[in-house]
Amino acid sequence: MKPEIIIALDFPSGEKALSFLDKFENEKLYVKVGMELFYGEGPSIVKEIKGRGHKVFLDLKLHDIPNTVKSAMKVLASVGADMVNVHAAGGIKMMKAAVEGLEEGSAGGIRPEIIAVTQLTSTDQETMNRELRIEGDLKDTVLAYARNAQAAGLDGVVCSAWESEEIHDGTSKEFLTVTPGIRLLGDAKGDQSRVATPGRAKEMGSNYLVIGRSITKADDPVKAYKTCMEEINND
């Protein structure tokens, strides 16, 4: 199965994000609106991008007590995103509450997909063990969090491409793996730890590839996007 690319619109203003989208002319994209853009512009930026015919993953990574997350999700349901997320570290009760809030807020309409961040792709094995004080193998933790997310009724998880295969084996083929930490060959890792190329991520079974800087910071973003597309279209 071919994965879909989600471009991370990590821009400081709506104006910058929209002029980036203009470069793609009539191409319909799947994009991610994260904290920077959403905190600056509010829900209107999601509506504007959707109005242009693009799909939107609203990445706000909710992580709080169940009641607060449920209420926040109820409100977020009306923003019009196609996908939203929480931190799996909030626990099964919190994730269940997130689904409930989203369902209540979408009553009568389509509920956005909801996924949970397992371990951030910037986290490596040593940081997880020594600093976050989570014992054991990082992959095992990611899989355990994915199972929690599945038990809570979520649609999938955010993980690195390196964990996609195990997650599909340990949950179900339909359970989504959304994988950031994607880099074109030769691009700097920056703050990411668990990285893979688009082609490798496809081989390992990722359903969605979240790609930011390899496209947005490229000299020619449209060309970089096409290069990513070619990598995943090559059989």
Ligand SMILES: O=C(O)c1cc(=O)[nH]c(=O)n1[C@@H]1O[C@H](COP(=O)(O)O)[C@@H](O)[C@H]1O
């Ligand atoms: O939830 C996310 O989207 C996310 C989770 C994660 O574990 N790692 C991660 O990098 N992300 C997001 O994915 C994007 C990756 O951007 P680049 O590193 O520039 O490709 C950023 O917008 C991050 O906020």
